[in-house]
Amino acid sequence: GVYLLEIHRILRPGGFWVLSGPPVNYQNRWRGWNTTIEEQKADYNSLQTLLTKMCFKQYSKKDDIAVWQKSTDNSCYDKLAKADSYPPKCDDSFEPDAAWYVPLRPCVVAPDPNLKKTSLKSLPKWPERLHAAPERVSIIHGGSAGAFNHDDSKWKVRVKHYKTLLPALGTDKIRNVMDMNTVYGGFAAALIDSPLWVMNVVSSYSINTLSVVFDRGLIGTNHD
Known part of the structure; x- marks a missing residue:
């Protein structure tokens, strides 16, 4: 179980x-x-x-x-x-999104009742969700809709510049990319119309922002 x-x-x-x-x-x-x-x-x-x-x-x-x-x-x-329920409900000391070398827990993680827009039906449809600030950005330390939008705009400008330095970026010559220090997945979002995929890597030493990456409809993982 x-x-x-x-x-x-x-x-x-x-x-x-x-x-x-x-x-x-x-x-x-x-x-x-x-x-x-x-x-x-x-x-x-x-x-x-x-x-x-x-x-x-x-x-x-x-x-x-x-x-x-x-x-x-x-x-x-x-x-x-209830004390005799099985499986039991995880207590509030558990960080539900922690996954880097965290043992599997024999309890049920209940969704945060304060988050109203994380369910499947509540998320914006694709591709709107890619550039919409997710609700969960507000529970990340230092995160906010404003910080998200700033990051999103910043990466659009950066990717345009990168393409002048590396013309192959955005063509079928480069297919697999890793953003090894992502925050909100802005680099991947800015490349969404290019014929490649980006693996977003959130450092295990930094604040865990994978929930925002996932809410945007992107893929990601932790790594050290």
């Missing part, structure tokens, strides 16, 4: 988790899994029970594929605060 807890942590409210394989469709597949139909039924029921406790709801199931959706209703997590 600890891996499901990690999936729950990284999914935003309204996000989807897809499972293809055992025990989904056990009624028709159990013979090929070297097991019994009773065992697979028990596994499926246990999985469904655990996901329900973690505030997931089954969204769809067809053949060998089942899809669950993470709830957008924060009241679902209230029952996890």
Whole structure:
């Protein structure tokens, strides 16, 4: 169950988790899994029970594929605060976005009730979200919508200058780029119309701004 807890942590409210394989469709597949139909039924029921406790709801199931959706209703997590609940709710000392050499935690990270625009439906659609200041920028130390917009504008100017120094940038001659010290992903956003992809790297020694990178619809990771 600890891996499901990690999936729950990284999914935003309204996000989807897809499972293809055992025990989904056990009624028709159990013979090929070297097991019994009773065992697979028990596994499926246990999985469904655990996901329900973690505030997931089954969204769809067809053949060998089942899809669950993470709830957008924060009241679902209230029952996890009880002393005898399993899995338990993580206490407030846990930093939900910490991931660099952080052990997997055997508890459910409840979404911040103060953040109203982080759910899947609340985010601006692509490509508008790329240049819109995410709500979570306000909870980052030193972050604000103004700082985000300044960073976004700054990188547009810088990329224009970089292309004069390196004409191949923006052509199919350069396909893979790493921004090894990103803050909000401004460099990647400024190159969005170029035929390349940018991996945004947030230093493990700096303030963790990956949430903003992800909210923009970009990819990123931590590294030292």
